[in-house]
Structure formats: structure tokens, C-alpha cells
Amino acid sequence: MTDARDSVSFLLGHAPREIRGADPTMTVLEWLRGKAGLCGTKEGCAEGDCGACTVVLAETVGAGLRYRAMNACILFLPALDGKQLITVEHLAERALHPVQQAMVTYHASQCGFCTPGFVMAMFAAAHTAPVVDRGAVDTLLAGNLCRCTGYRSIADATLDVCAAPVDDQFTEAEATTLAVLAALPKGPLALRHGGRRFWAPDSLATLAALVEAYPEAVILAGGTDVVLWVTKQFRELDAVIAIGGVAELRELTTDGGVLRIGAGVCYTDAMAVLAGLHPALGELVRRIGSVQVRNSGTIGGNIANGSPIGDMPPALMALGARLVLRRGVVTRELPIEDFFLAYRHTALAPGEFIERMDIPILLEGAVLAVNKVSKRPDQDISAVCGAFMVVIADGWVADIRIAYGGMAGVPARAPAAEQALLGRPWNEATIRGAMAAIEEDFSPLSDMRASAAYRATVARNLLLKLYLDHAA
């Protein structure tokens, strides 16, 4: 990448900023509260769980600006490149922003430490889509913890101020902001800090070449897993390749009965399309992390990190999804269930990466159910995640795919249970047979999230629930 830039350029509020020579694995939060001296953005956990660090990134999409709430604590600095970073301080430059005023009026701030994060999450919402009911508030603010208020006042404030799009100083300045953003330097990044290297290529070909050339480098998508390696496990990343700048990987297309999702597509962008495929998929994505986590996290990252409790793989297995992997100029395709070899061990070869997921569109009449079972309704990792696709023809099971997360060292299909169903009448006796067969498929473990016995029972109950919900 000979033409690459060696600095990160963005707008801080309305002022252009360039950062050169900084550690590219420094988080935006560390930079804000340290170098930039902007302490309005708070640090409550430094790992994406509390939302106190929520900032907004605005970016040019089509002819306008798109505002998204992000956890600054799990965002490496280069993620700012080409965008506008808005923090709580920028909202009140003249007078209190309507969102801020609502937080005062409704007494939605007590100790105040969570407040800037709430304000920013609400600000982004006020620029995005109307928040119409309490359920929408719960979803919007799932990633913002408040230990003082009990949420009631915050929900009331949100329903008041985010019910309709706000007109504020940012809307007013939109044309200028777009122009300034357009004038920021563009193109790939190649950053250095001591021995540390960070690349952000802007084409699939360069990405492929880099990954092949530096097979040891860490691939960075949304960073909602990777950043924690640095801030929580204190790992030093010597070489990082970010995929966020590669336009080809952000493509979302439908082609011949197949939905193709690029590995760089964040959950938020995939959510509407997946919900269109089936509401259960939309609901699953809604329960992954929080708005902030979904605004950066990707499905590709969820698959590639090889976790046994990642939420997407079971659903993708039930759907019969295939992965497209690339190494240099060579691509290969793999059914997603063949990707997971053992605990945190995947089929990716050195120098290879995930390019996209191909998801067959559900056949007419196929039933899909996805159940994420977790202790907490939002912002929680699954104890068990079960996904089921069944086609019933004339009262018989014509096709069935069952997959679970949290039941083994990898997310996996349930072949014995599937066998007990396929070609049998769709009745309670058959289902009971399949429930018994699950014991052959899995012997789950006990951990903090759930006991082995709980997992085994719930895995069976979810099958029964599938039947009860679709008995007719």
C-alpha cells in the first residue's frame, strides 16, 4: 500500500483533527479523556458493558449524515477516520440540547455518571428513527446501565424527546459538515507506532494481499471482541488489519434466492434485511449486545472468533448458510457447520479470511424459530441458543435443521434429533422422540450462566415449544 496515509483524520465536533503517531490500539475513550481533555464521556467498565462512554459517529451516507452511537471504550482510534466524532460536550455548546433538557426535566440523571452515555444514545436516536414505545426504549438503551434511577425517568424522557426527529445545531450545520467530511483526506491507512503496525486497506484485493502477506496479523472488523484483548487481557497487538474500509465487504445483496452479507456489514445494517427474511432473525439480532455493540460488531466477527456461544452461528446453521472464505485471489465455500472444528478453533487457514456469508432465502412454508435463552433479557450472553428450521408437508416433516449454541465446545447441529424428526409425522410423539435424541447429540457443561442439567432440559423444551407453537 504505497499510497496509504499515516494519520487519522476526522472531525471532533465541528473542528477537523488529525492524529499522527498515536498508538492505533489506543481506544477513542482513552484519547478523549486523556489527550483531548474531554472528560464528559465517562468510563464505567472499559469493555462495552455499561454505555457510559457512548459517543456518536456521524458519517456520510448517500446525500446525508448518519448518526450512530458507539462505545468509545471498544473502539480503536483509527475507527474515527473520515467521520465526525460528537461527544456530550458538543451538544451543549450553545444551550442544553433538547435531549439534555429532557434528562433534566424528567430527573433522569441522579449521580450523573451514566448520563452522558444516555444523552448520546438518545441523541443518535433522535437523528435516526422515532422511538415510539417502551419496548423501543428498552432496545435503544439496553447497552446503557444506570444503577441510580431505575430507568423509569430515562424512559419517560426518551419517549418525550425521541418521538420525532429533532432539529438541532447538527441538522442546521449538515451541509457544512458534509462538505468538510468530503474534504477530509481519503484512501487506505498504514499506521505505525513503535513496532506496531496497523493497516486499513480500502479494497478487497489489497486486503487479501495484506492478510496473505501477514498471516500473523489480527483481522479487525468491529472490534467488539478484539479491543477487549487489549484492554482486558492486556495483549499487545503487533500487527492489525482493519476491514472496515473495504467497500466490497460492506455489500448486502440478494441474488438468485441467496442473501449475501459481506463480512464487514455491522449488525445494525444487517438487521433490517435479516428481519425481512424472518422476524425471528430480526429479534435475534436485536438481542445481540446493544445498539452500540451492533453499530460496530459484525456477523463475520461473530463467526470468525469461533466462540461456542456466539449467537449467529446456530441460526445460520438452521438456515443452511455457507461461508465464502478468501486467501489471496482464491476463494472457497463452506457450509457454516463445517467451519467450527473445536473450541475456538476454526477452518480458517493462515492468510485466509471470511469474505461473506451466503444465506438461502427461506422456502415458502418453512418454519423458523430462534430462541436465545439468557439470564438477562438484554445485554447478555446466551446460556443456550436454539435455532430450528422445519418444513412440514401434509403433516409430515419434510425437512429439518436444528442447531444449538452453548451446548458444546462449538455451535453445532443436532443430527440425532434431526434424524428422529425427518420423514416422521409432525406430532407430539415424534417431538418427544427428538427430545430424547438430543441427549445423544450433546453433553453440555455447567458454568456461571447455567447448569448442565438446565441446558439439557431447555434444549428439549425448546423443541417442544417449537411443536406447540406450530402444531397445526
Next chain:
Amino acid sequence: MDFNEAAGTNPIDQTRVVGHAHDRVDGPLKVSGRATYAYEFHNEAPDAAYGYMLGAGIGKGRIEALDTAAAEAAPGVLLVLTHRNAPEQGKKGKGSARAQMASAEVRNFDDPVAFVVAESFEQAREAAHMIRVRYVTEPGRFDLVAERGNAKKPEPKGSTLADTAVGDFEAGFAAAPVQLDVTYTTPDQSHAMIEPHATLAIWHCDRLTVYTSNQMPNWAQHGLASILQMEPTDVRVISRYIGGGFGSKLFVYGDIIITAMAARKLQRPVKMALTRPQIFNHTSHRPATIQRLRIGATPDGAITAIGHEVWCGNQEGGTFETAANQTRLLYAGKHRMTSHRLAVLDLPVGNAMRAPGEAVGLMALECAVDELAERLRMDPIELRVMNDTQFDPETGPERPFSSRKFVECLRTGADRFGWAKRNPKPGQMRDGHWLIGIGVAGAIRENLTMKSAARVTLDPQGQVIVESSMTDIGTGTYTVHAQIAAEMMGVPMERVIVHMGDTDMPEAAGSGGSWGANSSGSGVYAACDKLRRVLAQKAGFNADDVVFAGGKLSQGNRSVTLESLADPQGLSVEAEIDFGDLTKRYAQASFGAHFCEVGVDLATAEVRVRRLMSVAAAGRILNPKTARSQCIGGMTMGIGAALMEQCVVDTRHGYFVNHDLAEYHVPVHADIPDMDVIFLEELDDKSSPLKAKGIGELGICGVGAAVANAVYNACGVRIRDYPLTLDKILPHLPPMV
């Protein structure tokens, strides 16, 4: 000002400002990110160096070898402080302060092993992880259940005795026609306030200023002085804004002490914040309890014997969780006993968390009462009403309650919540795949008072400035002080400026035990009362019937503006409220009742709270807005305690495993329905001149039991081991079809 007799009519009774729902005065600062928390005093110390604490990776033992060479040589590193080069320290001090890195001994997990100071945070963190430590681990006592047999009767905790007994409990219980004997357990819990503990320490010659996040700045001042072996007057503690505490910041931990030591050594300001994981093991938590309840009753429901025994653990010298406290006061009954036994554990230090004692005590007692009601085939509300008492049942009618509207809370709530629709037989209400249930629980929280001082200044512009070392941990104290001063001085709230959280100001009660607003507010009352007298005298009025209103004081048809009486440099008075023995002569407590509706999923045993409503009687409500939010916040924490909050103990290695907010669950929005709270009209003239009682903790008291009772009503499953997680419930659920 001594408060020894019931308050008569006073200016607060005008309720022109007090008692109204004012917005919090610090709201605009907080929503715009301009309130400055402990870690954020850049301007006070632009050259501050950054500290990073390395905590011990074992539960008990000692450091055998420590290699700090690489860290010392790492870029930017200014100091690596360990037990080898830490200055000599006092052993203990106020606010549970204790020496840090004073020896090679490891007292608990994340006891500090080293403190690295560097030019930047990243450098300090990086260097800290270059330090190699070799430990000798010693067997520790980490398991309360295993240590229960070794528990001993502890020393009294303040004025709270370990044991009480009235009548002959054993005989009374044995003779009771209906008996209940159940054991409940509650886990260790974490305060999980959103702001981590943080400190900036600055030395000016031999005088130390620390900006920190502490609920009790004066305790911290004295604690720090003892450890650093200096005069308290040479220590200034500033805590202007505190990002939540719930008891966690009552005390002094490593962040305050080590930062001060390092800054002294370097002769340069140093700041540090605990990382979220460190908070769980390095600071305090609410200790786990085992509680046995025995209640004997007549067939018509009169309690004849009630016994509550509590076992808990703490480090050597630690205090006990006063979980049987409320059982001494809440219900009548002739034969009674309560006891607390304390085992020595080598886990992190246990200490106060929101409503220490009652919060977990009621989770057991109020479920046991429900169990008794079922055994008696009685309505749980009627059982509670029948056993109401208007005096301290351990002392007798000579110690009446100063005010007690427990029955009214239950009745009002039952009415408003629709209690009559509840089916007493469990498992009868269904909504799709959800089983629905309704539960109730009573609430009581002792009313505590603490002496408290304040300074009030009238400036030449007629503004009133209120100063004290009081803290606002989100409760709304800035606002309440402004209201009280405005009421007393007859000025609008905008004319009052409140300064707090600085030990250079008059010593106030601090924030803890729900005493904050009532006690420190009374301090402001006392100071304003004094200022009124001084002003009246200056104006040549007879002090007793002067009216302070509209920025003037007047008598008959004569009036004078406030500002005309202020000296050019302002007119300042200071006073203190001192509470006498009214809390001895009268039992004092706030009361409430919680009503809860839950759903339990038949397939997964997920529990969702669908409705929760509380009724509270807590004396005068100084500001309905702040009070309501306090209650709802407490109720939310109560739901957390019932359903999810638990520090999971690794009983082999002696630490809390789930030491982050991903795994230590606190409620999220979706856990909490739109909840409401109803305040009953009440004035308590024996509590304070404000006639208010404590409210900050009442909201959490009893909620856990209301949820658990609702779960039982929904599905017939009684879990006596909190929290009620899905894997405990699922095996007992009825079949799905």
C-alpha cells in the same frame, strides 16, 4: 442546635419550596458532561502522572518474589511502589482505612501488590503487567457454608447488638400450634455503581489534597491521616460529584491511600482509577448470609414466637451483616430472639451496601411470613396487619414508634395494585406460555440520624451560600440543601448557591444509611435558623415573629431587604444539629409495602417482572421528584437482588469470579417495567426539625421478597436460595403440556 424534643411548627412547615418537585440543581451540569468527577480535575493538576494498581492474583498468602526490573525500565515509568519501598504507615484508620502494601502478606484477591506511576495511563498499565510475582499461597477460608460451624458471636456493630431475646423463644415456638422453620440464603453482592473509585492526590508542601469519590469525606480525611501518620487538619478531601456509591464509597480503599503515598514520593500529583474488575475484589461487597427463621403462630394468625438467626462471614476484625435487625421491630410476638454469628473468611472485605441488614434480612423474613400465611390459609396482607405493632416489641409500649404507617401502606397498595384479583393458589394464572403470579412484601428501614454542621453566608447581593462537607451521591442533596435554605431565608431557589463535598467546610453527616438529606438538611436548617436570628437582631426586630419572604424580612408593616443587612464581605454563620436521645425514646423507621406481578416462562423458567408498585411512608417528602427516583432506583436494585445479582465465589482460590458488568448482572431496561411509588402523607416531628425520615434505602427493602413471593404464586416454586435464577426454578416447573 440540639434536637431533643419533638419539633414544633417551624418555617419548613410553610412548604413554599420544601416538599415541591424541583428539578435537581446540578442537572444541567451533569447532562452536559460538565460536572467534574474525581478523575477529571485536569486543571487542578495538568501535570498529574498516572497510576495503575496491580492486584494480587491469589486469595490468601504472601509475596515470595517480586521482579519489578522490567517495569522500572519501561518507557515513561516514574515509580514502582511495592511493599519493599512503601513508606511506613499507620495500621488502621477511620472509614475502614487500612495500610496498603505494608508487607508481603496478601490479605485478599486484588490486595495491591504494586503501583506503577508513569507519564501516561497506557505506559503505567503496560509496565504493571511486566511485573512478575511469585506467591506462596496459604489455605484460605472462602466458603461460608463450610465455615458456618466456626462462626462466633461478634462484638456489637455500633449500637447494634449481635443478639436480642425477649420471653422464652424456644418454649414459645415449641408450644405454637402452627410452626414454620425455614432457612434462606443470600449471596455476596456488589454495589456496581457506575463510576469506579478514583483519586487524584496533590501535595502542597506537607499538606495533602485528594480529589476522590467518597460518600464520607471526613471519614476519609481522618482515615487517610491515620494511615499516612499526619494531622487530619493537613488532609483535605474533596468529593464534589460522586458517580454513585450505595455504600461502596463510604470507605477508604487502596486508590486513596496509595495515590497519596505515590504523589508524596514523587512530589508530583498522581491520579488513578480502579479498573472495573478490581472494584469487585479490592473494595467491599455486601456479604452473603444464611438465615434461619422460625415463626410460631396461633391458628388464627397471631405470631407468638419469632426467631431470626443469621450467619455471615468477614475478614478478621470485620463486622457482621445485621440481617435480623428488622425482625426486632416489624412484627408483634411475645417470645422473640435474634442472633448474628460471624465466621472468619479470607474473601474480600464485606461491608455496608444500600440498606445493610434490612435489604437481605427482609428477603428472608418477608418470604417466611408469606410461607406462614400459606400454612395458615390466610391472606398474606391480613397476616401482616394482624401482627402490626405500634411500639418496639422488644421493649414494650414505653418505646412507641415515632410514626408508623405500615398497615396504611399495605392497604393502600392492595387497593391500587388490584390485590383482590390475586388467586392465592399458585400456578393458576396463565398468559400464553407465561405463568403469572402476584406477591407482596413489607418494608422497613431504620431511621438513622447523624450530627451535621453547615455554614450559611448571606452575600451583599442577597444570595445565600450554603457550605458543608456533605456529599451528593446522586440522591439530590444539592437540591434539598438549596430548597431548605430558600425556605428558611425566604428567597427563591435560584438565589441559593450550594457547595459541598469539601472537608475544609463544616463537617456534615455525609451520605450513608439514608441519613443524608434529613441529617445534613437539618444542619442547614440549624445554620439558617441562626442566620435568621442574627439578621433579625441586626434589623432591630424581635426574632420570634419575623417573616422571611420575597428576599426580605418583615415584622408588622416594617420590612428590610436581605442584602441591606449583609456586610460587604458577606455575613456568615455556622451551626450544627445535634440529635439527642429521641431515637432511643422512640423507635424510628420508614415503612413501605411492595406489590409485584411476575411472569415465569414455562419452557425456560425465565422470570420477568411485569409490574411493581411501592407505597412508602417516610415522614415529610422534601422533594417528591428526588424521593420518587430514589425509591424507584432502590426497587430496581431489589429486583436485581431477587433475580440476578450475585458475586460467584471461587471457593478454591478465594475470589469473586464474575468481576465485571458482563457477568455481574444488574438490571437492564427490559428487566424493569414502568414502576411507580406512592408516598403517604406523614410528618415525623421526632425525627428532625424537617420532620422527614430516611428514604434512600427504603425502596430496596423488601422488594426481593415481593418478587420471590410473586414467583411462588406464579408457579408454586419456592426458592430459598437467592438469586432466583432460571436453573434453580426450571426443575420444579409444571409440565409444559
